[in-house]
Amino acid sequence: ILPPDTLALIRVGAQTGNLVEALREAAVLARTRGEAPTINLHGTLTYVLAVGLVLLSISGFIMYWIVPxxxxxxxxxxxxxxxITETVIAGFDGFANYWYLSILALPAGLLLTWLTAAFLLDVLGLGPGWQRRSFPWSSRWTPRLRTPAVLxxxxxxxxxxxxxxHALQSMSDFYLDSGFRGRLVYIFDEVSRGQECWLVMRSCGMLRRGELGMLEAAQRVGNLPWVLRSIADSIERRAMYRFFCLVQLVDPLIIVVIGLFVGFFCASMFLPIISILEKLA
Known part of the structure; x- marks a missing residue:
């Protein structure tokens, strides 16, 4: 029910005697994520399926009646x-000969789309719980996207x-993301040996140079909790912005792919007519 970062936050609050504040922060975090803009995957998938069925019907009719x-x-x-016409005919012949593989390709494509979306939602902590699935290896590629939970x-x-x-030990022992837990174990071991926590996190790719300076300054003036939360919110906002910018490219990309298919198919059907006219001329 709860994502790994929320469970880690509650567990740290319970073990440090600050459970009330941890629960309050977890509630605010859940509300913020619930109010975040959603991704209209259903509309995009419906559009692709509808256009795909129409194109398949028209091209199938042409290949069955016109091409012979x-x-x-x-x-x-x-x-x-x-x-180009021979290439299209060969492609449709292969589709007809291995129709059972073509039928399996549709659910496989939908599954791949869902897994890709679930992976992106997982690393960003976006979307409702049923859309998010934990990928233990995702944090190895994007450790910075797990930084807000640690902060x-x-x-x-x-x-x-x-x-x-205390917090690092709790997270390194119980954090649900096994891929990220190994990184937390390393940070805890280094801090236990006397290393500066922020420098270790910086070496792990979890903090940037400017954020490192902010944390060191906040630690000196006693304003560390507020700065930690501010940096966590800033990282998540930037990640959400980049992600939604990327999502906006999906629909134009689909239209371009469909346009290329239609253009290639139309060219393959009209070029034979031109060849006949040249022969008659």
């Missing part, structure tokens, strides 16, 4: 069909007046 007549006419004139847990720990190592 093209072949007969070209054979009568002793003319070879254009190469919020550290903020709860600092609010309770406990050392940062």
């Amino acid at each position: 007549k093209f072949r007969m006419i070209f054979n009568d004139f002793g003319i070879k069909l254009p190469e 919020r847990c550290l903020a709860v720990c600092v609010d309770a007046g406990r050392p940062l190592s």
Whole structure:
């Protein structure tokens, strides 16, 4: 029911004696994510399926009724069909010969689309719970996208007046994302040896240079919890913005792919007519 970062936040709050603040922060985080803009995957998939069925019906009719007549006419004139037309015919012949594989390709494509969307939603913590699935290996590629969860847990720990190592130990022992847990174990070990927490996180690719300076300054003036939460919110906002910019490219890309298919198919059907006219001329 709860995502890994929320569970880690509550567990750190319970172990540091700051459970009330941890629950309050988890509630605010859940509300913020619930109010975030949703991704209209259903509309995009419906559009692709509808257009795909229409294109398949029209092209199937042409290949079944028109192309055989093209072949007969070209054979009568002793003319070879254009190469692009032969390519399209060979493609549809393969589709007809292996129709069972073509039927399996549709659910496989939908499954691949769903897994891709679920992966992106997982690394960003976006969308309702039923859309999110945990991918243990995703955090190895995008450790920075897990940084907000760590920073919020550290903020709860600092609010309770406990050392940062308490929160790091709790997360390294119980964090549900096994891929990211290994990174937390490394950070905890380095901090236990006396290394600066922010420098270790920076070396792991979880913090940028400017954020490192902000944390060091906040630690000196006693404003660390607020800065930790501010950096966490900033990282998530930037990640959401980049993700939704990427999503906006999906629909134009689909239209371009469909347009290329239609253009290629139309060219393959009209070039034989031009060849016949040139032969008659």
